[in-house]
Amino acid sequence: MxxxxxxxxxxxxxxxxxxxxxxxxxxxxxxxxxxxxxxxxxxxxxxxxxxxxxxxxxxxxxxxxxxxxxxxxxxxxxxxxxxxxxxxxxxxxxxxxxxxxxxxxxxxxxxxxxxxxxxxxxxxxxxxxxxxxxxxxxxxxxxxxxxxxxxxxxxxxxxxxxxxxxxxCMPIYKDKLIKFVQNNTENLCQDCLRRLQTNPIRILDCKNENCQNILQNAPLITDNLxxxxxxxxxxxxxxxxxxxxxxxxxxxxxxxxxxxxxxxxxxxxxxxxxxxxxxxxxxxxxxxxxxxxxxxxxxxxxxxxxxxxxxxxxxxKETKRQGIYICALNSNLIDEIYKIGKMLRKNYKTEISYEAKSPNKHLNIADKKGFEIFLCLGEDEFSQNQIWYKNLNNKDEKRISIANLESEI
Structure with missing residues (x-):
C-alpha cells in the first residue's frame, strides 16, 4: 500500500x-x-x-x-x-x-x-x-x-x-546589538553565531534557553526608535x-x-x-x-x-460532543445492541458498531467520532440485563438497567 x-x-x-x-x-x-x-x-x-x-x-x-x-x-x-x-x-x-x-x-x-x-x-x-x-x-x-x-x-x-x-533606526540598533552579543558569544548556539554574520536581529528570535538567558540584558529596539x-x-x-x-x-x-x-x-x-x-x-x-x-x-x-x-x-471534543455510540464485546451480542440501538434512534443520533472489539478500541472510535454517550454490552452486563454507560464529556461511568436506559440517559 x-x-x-x-x-x-x-x-x-x-x-x-x-x-x-x-x-x-x-x-x-x-x-x-x-x-x-x-x-x-x-x-x-x-x-x-x-x-x-x-x-x-x-x-x-x-x-x-x-x-x-x-x-x-x-x-x-x-x-x-x-x-x-x-x-x-x-x-x-x-x-x-x-x-x-x-x-x-x-x-x-x-x-x-x-x-x-x-x-x-x-x-x-x-x-x-x-x-x-x-x-x-x-x-x-x-x-x-x-x-x-x-x-x-x-x-x-x-x-x-x-x-x-x-x-x-534599525542600523543603529543592529550595531548596538552586535556589540552586546560579541561580548557574550561563548554560550551562543551555532545558529545565532551564523545569524550574527547575516542578520543579527534574528538572534532575538532564538528559542535556545542559553541564548535567551544571554539576551535578557540586550538592548531593545523599542528604546532605539x-x-x-x-x-x-x-x-x-x-x-x-x-x-x-x-x-x-x-x-x-x-x-x-x-x-x-x-x-x-x-x-x-x-x-x-x-x-x-x-x-x-x-x-x-x-x-x-x-x-x-x-x-x-x-x-x-x-x-x-x-x-x-x-x-x-x-x-x-470538549463542548460539542453529541449522539450515542453503542457496541458489544462479543459477536453473539450484536443482535441485542442492534435492538437497543434501533430503539434509541427514535430520539437520539445513534451509531451501532457491528463488530466485537475490546472496550478500549470501541472507546477510541467513539472518542474520535465525537460521541457524547458510550454504551457497551458484555456477557456480564447482559446476564444482569444491564449495559455499561460512559459520558465522554464528564467521564461519568456506571452500569444502567436496559429497561430504564432512556430515562437514565
Whole structure:
C-alpha cells in the first residue's frame, strides 16, 4: 500500500468540513475590509524566497523544498505566501500604477521540518496583503481584522506587538546589538553565531534557553526608535486600546522572516502545547523594492490553518460532543445492541458498531467520532440485563438497567 508522505495529510470528512469552515469565516471578514481574492503559483524560482525571506532565516537555511527541474531551473515549493503575491504585484506592474490594492489568498505551503502537532510539511495558510497604504491605521486594521476572525472562531489568544524600526533606526540598533552579543558569544548556539554574520536581529528570535538567558540584558529596539517609528508605534497602541483589543508589547518579537519593518505582531495560543503563534504579520515597506519593483508600502498577515484546526478539534471534543455510540464485546451480542440501538434512534443520533472489539478500541472510535454517550454490552452486563454507560464529556461511568436506559440517559 502507498501511504501519504511524512508530514503530508489528507483533508477528509470532519477535517475537510473544518478547513472549509475556517476559510469561509476568514473570507467573510476580510471581504468586509475591502480585500479581494488572488491566487499565485505554488512553485516559484528559489531566488524569490532567498531574496525576500532572507538567507538568515531558518526557512531558507534549512526548510525549503528546493530542486533543479528538467529545464535546469532552480525552483522550490513556496514556504510562505507573501513573496509570491509581491512578485505577482510587481510582474503585473501594479507597483507603477499607484493606488491601494488589497488581496487575500489561501492554500498549501511547504517546509521540510519535523512534523509535530499543528505543524506539517505541507500546511495551509490564509493570508492578506495590502499594497500602497503607508498609514499606521492600516496596520491597526489588519490586526483588528485578524482579531475579529479569531473571536468569530471562538479562539482565545494573546496579541503581542513590536516595532522593528525603519532603515534609519534599525542600523543603529543592529550595531548596538552586535556589540552586546560579541561580548557574550561563548554560550551562543551555532545558529545565532551564523545569524550574527547575516542578520543579527534574528538572534532575538532564538528559542535556545542559553541564548535567551544571554539576551535578557540586550538592548531593545523599542528604546532605539526614531521619532517617526516611535509615533507610529504609539498610535498603533492607541488605536488598539480604543477598539478594546488587549495586547502585550514584546521588544524581542522579530518574526521569522527578514523583510519586516516597523509593526510586527503575533497572536499566540496556549491550546496547542507550548505557547505557539497561530497567526502573525507586520509591515514590509521595502520588500517590493528588494524584488525589483518600485518602493511600495505594504502590510499583511498569515494564519496557520492546521493550528487553528487543532484548537477547534479540542473545543469540539470538549463542548460539542453529541449522539450515542453503542457496541458489544462479543459477536453473539450484536443482535441485542442492534435492538437497543434501533430503539434509541427514535430520539437520539445513534451509531451501532457491528463488530466485537475490546472496550478500549470501541472507546477510541467513539472518542474520535465525537460521541457524547458510550454504551457497551458484555456477557456480564447482559446476564444482569444491564449495559455499561460512559459520558465522554464528564467521564461519568456506571452500569444502567436496559429497561430504564432512556430515562437514565
Amino acid at each position: 502507498i501511504n501519504a508522505l511524512r508530514g503530508m495529510k489528507d483533508l477528509l470528512e470532519n477535517d475537510g468540513k473544518l478547513y472549509k469552515f475556517i476559510i469561509d469565516t476568514c473570507e467573510k471578514v476580510v471581504k468586509n475590509y475591502g480585500y479581494e481574492f488572488c491566487e499565485v503559483p505554488k512553485l516559484e524560482e528559489t531566488a524569490l524566497f532567498k531574496r525576500s525571506v532572507g538567507q538568515s532565516s531558518d526557512i531558507v537555511g534549512k526548510e525549503m523544498y528546493q530542486f533543479i527541474d528538467k529545464g535546469g531551473n532552480d525552483v522550490c515549493l513556496r514556504p510562505e505566501g507573501t513573496a509570491g503575491v509581491v512578485r505577482a504585484f510587481i510582474e503585473n506592474k501594479f507597483d507603477r500604477a499607484g493606488g491601494v490594492r488589497r488581496y487575500f489568498y489561501h492554500g498549501s505551503m511547504f517546509r521540510y521540518e519535523r512534523p509535530q502537532r499543528g505543524r506539517l510539511r505541507e500546511f495551509h495558510q490564509f493570508g492578506v496583503e495590502c499594497f500602497g497604504e503607508a498609514s499606521v491605521y492600516e496596520d491597526a486594521s489588519v490586526i483588528l481584522m485578524l482579531n475579529e476572525i479569531l473571536n468569530t472562531l471562538g479562539i482565545k489568544t494573546t496579541l503581542k506587538i513590536n516595532s522593528l524600526g525603519d532603515t534609519q 526614531n521619532q517617526i517609528c516611535n509615533d507610529d508605534f504609539n498610535k498603533l497602541q492607541e488605536i488598539l486600546k480604543a477598539n478594546q483589543v488587549d495586547f502585550q508589547i514584546d521588544p524581542k518579537l522579530v518574526r521569522g522572516l527578514d523583510y519586516y519593518c516597523k509593526t510586527a505582531f503575533e497572536f499566540v495560543s496556549n491550546d496547542i502545547g507550548s505557547q505557539s503563534a497561530v497567526a502573525g504579520g507586520g509591515r514590509y515597506d521595502k520588500l517590493c523594492e528588494y524584488l525589483g519593483g518600485k518602493s511600495t508600502p505594504a502590510v499583511g498577515w498569515a494564519m496557520g490553518i492546521e493550528r487553528i484546526m487543532e484548537i477547534l478539534r479540542q473545543q469540539q
